[in-house]
Amino acid sequence: MxxxxxxxxxxxxxxxxxxxxxxxxxxxxxxxxxxxxxxxxxxxxxxxxxxxxxxxxxxxxxxxxxxxxxxxxxxxxxxxxxxxxxxxxxxxxxxxxxxxxxxxxxxxxLMYNAKLQQIINAGSALIEIGRSAKSIDEASERVSDVFIEISDVESSDEGIQQIDKLVLKYIDNYHKALNDKNAFKGLSTGFNIFDEYTNGLLKSAVHILAARPGVGKTAFALNIVANIIQREAQKNIPLKDKSVIAFFCLEMSNDDLIHRLMSTLSNIPLRKIRKAEVSNDELFKFAEVSQLLQNNNLYLDTTASISPGEILARCQKIKIDNGGRLDLVVIDYLQLLSLNESGAGSGNMTQDVTRISRGIKMLAMKLNVPVIALSQMSRSIDSLARKDKTPKLSDLRESGAIEQDADVVFFLSYGRKADSEKGLPATINLNIEKNRHGERNAIVYNWYGSTVTFKEAPVEQQRVYDTESGEVKGKGKYRKKEESDSEDENKIDNEVKNENKENDDSLGY
The missing domain is CATH 1.10.860.10 (DNAb Helicase; Chain A)
Incomplete structure (x- = not known):
């Protein structure tokens, strides 16, 4: 030897x-x-x-x-x-x-040397884990804990502090905000009404995006990414200054995600891209968008089984590679995350989701970055006995810990079907049911299924009828439904859709 x-x-x-x-x-x-x-x-x-x-x-x-x-x-x-x-x-x-x-x-x-010593100790701990772990699952979980311990190199946790110094710092920041109206705003999603209600995607905040299968969770998250890419390209922002985004998807391949981004950014139907039937006239736009995607700081990770600890470790590496910058983390989706490498849980889904939800919140705070975590909804909303189809916090699957840890919770649900005769696109309703940074409200989006694209509906259409309260939500206020409200503006499609028909043009989803 x-x-x-x-x-x-x-x-x-x-x-x-x-x-x-x-x-x-x-x-x-x-x-x-x-x-x-x-x-x-x-x-x-x-x-x-x-x-x-x-x-x-x-x-x-x-x-x-x-x-x-x-x-x-x-x-x-x-x-x-x-x-x-x-x-x-x-x-x-x-x-x-x-x-x-x-x-x-x-x-x-002193702090720098202590951190280096912590890394050395972590190396010794990893060797000990390799020698003593009785299973891969045990080793994976212990390794994740080690990475979490050494990951807070730039932790924002400053411990307990007297308020006089905190107020001085606050006033200093507020004076800066008076001269820069964007100082207190988070990362813009490119959806103006959503940003108005939430103040953008704020650092350290967890945003839960929930919907039933097929309504468009992944599509909406990718639209936010596409909006950021387009905005920064239009402003000619150099690559080194562009937003650094990490997108973790546990149920699609890299090609699937890129197909969708290509379709949304190029306005070429997704079906044509998937089947390689792009016309000669569309090839120029296709090449232009492919170049646009290459010139960005977007990271895709499609590992099928991954834990919050592993995501944290990978995001830390991305931050190091980008000079300490990371602007957005997207996780698709929460219930697919595991507690260890094999994907095995404790056998109690509620307990597992509680630990995973807390892990995501710790990730957002340690990285000081906004996190969008997609989530499933329970099937109770599809029950024929349930007359009110408006999504509520209680509709989150294994909801207790998720709604507690989240800063913002918003739901997508079906609105109006597409009407080709009238030239009307399908609509999707977005209900903000929890918002620590602003008001609860609702937004109407036009949905263009062929290119997997969401666009905020015109202001005059920003009204969503709440079947439980009898109120109409939209554009900054709640009000009672009026007789003059047209049926098209307030109709909610309550049909149960169990299949993913997101890109079926005949249905508009």
Whole structure:
């Protein structure tokens, strides 16, 4: 057997920096108040330094002054085994190479080294998992946990903070917003009315898009991607500045997704693209759109069995490859996600979805990125006994955790069928049933099935009749149904559609 090659390298340790930051904390109250909440004892390599910081941290938490005497007293009370601790503390404040004005740089160095050490420890943990795991499922789940632990390199979690500093930061950002009206807005979906109600796709927010099979969940999500691509192309934004998007689809192939994007962006019928029946006149547009798609930061992942932890790890790599940027994550769809590599769950679907839903929320917050997660609806909405066909939060499949973790929940449902004689396209209703960033409302979309395209209906058609409340939702307000409302504008198609007829032009879906 070949000898194992010993890995050589330098440990990510800087004892001088550890001494410098401890000296700053012991000498200056403002530094202590700002530095201690950012650090943990585990970030220090030297065990004596761990003990000193722990003592300072306890004093800080108890609201006591921090200096050489109080730190020594705390360490004695903690029965810390550190001979001649007083002289060492004095040395930290007098002889250590410290500059109070550079304390933030010391903290940055310490945190950077700690993160490198965490990565080294993760490598050791992966080796141990490989040697001790009793099954692939167990190994996969433990590996996902390791990646989650080291993935928050740029975590936005700053711990508990006093409100006075938070308000100052808020006012500063608000002043910027007064000069830039887009400062508080999220990523635009390209659907103006939707953006008006939700303020766009906000960072760290989870947006649940739910519908019954065949209504157009995947198509709507891909339309948002297509809108972003078109908008940035029209503005001639260079590739390095274009939005970075990760699209995870667990039930379609890469070719299927690209077929749909090509159809939506080129306005060439999807059937013709799938059957390679594009005409000579359409080939130029086809080539133009293919070039457009190549010149983008769009990532597709069609792994059939993947967990939130694995998605998080892959998204972290995308961020690293793009200079720390990731603008949108789409997951199609939530109920197909697994808790481990094999796709096996606990046997309790509700518990599994609860863990998956929480994993998606953690993913959005750790990456500080908006997430669109597609979701199935329960079959109860199709029940003949149910007269009200307007989607509700309770229609989410295994709904408890999903509606709790989500920031925005919106449903797609059938509206009017296409009327070729009158030249009217089919419509799809979008109901926003939960919205932490704005109002609940409804939007009407014209649906062009041949090119898998959604377009917001004209303002005068933005009215959806709620069969339960007797209210008409639309364009910013709820109101009671009026006699003058035309049947076409308020009719909801309540037929049960069990097959995917999304691209059947004869039905309009």
């Amino acid at each position: 070949a000898n194992k090659k010993k890995i050589k390298g330098v440990e990510p340790v800087n004892i001088a920096t550890e001494k410098a930051i401890l000296g700053c904390i012991l000498k200056n109250k403002d530094v202590a108040d700002n530095a201690i909440p950012k650090l943990t004892a585990d970030m220090f390599y030297d065990n004596n330094h761990k003990s000193i910081f722990t003592a300072c941290q306890k004093l800080y938490e108890e609201g006591k002054d921090i200096d050489v005497v109080t730190a020594q007293t705390q360490m004695i009370n903690d029965r810390t085994d550190f001979p001649d601790v007083f002289n060492y503390l004095v040395e930290l404040t007098t002889k250590a190479p410290i500059d109070i004005t550079k304390w933030e740089s010391y903290v940055d160095i």
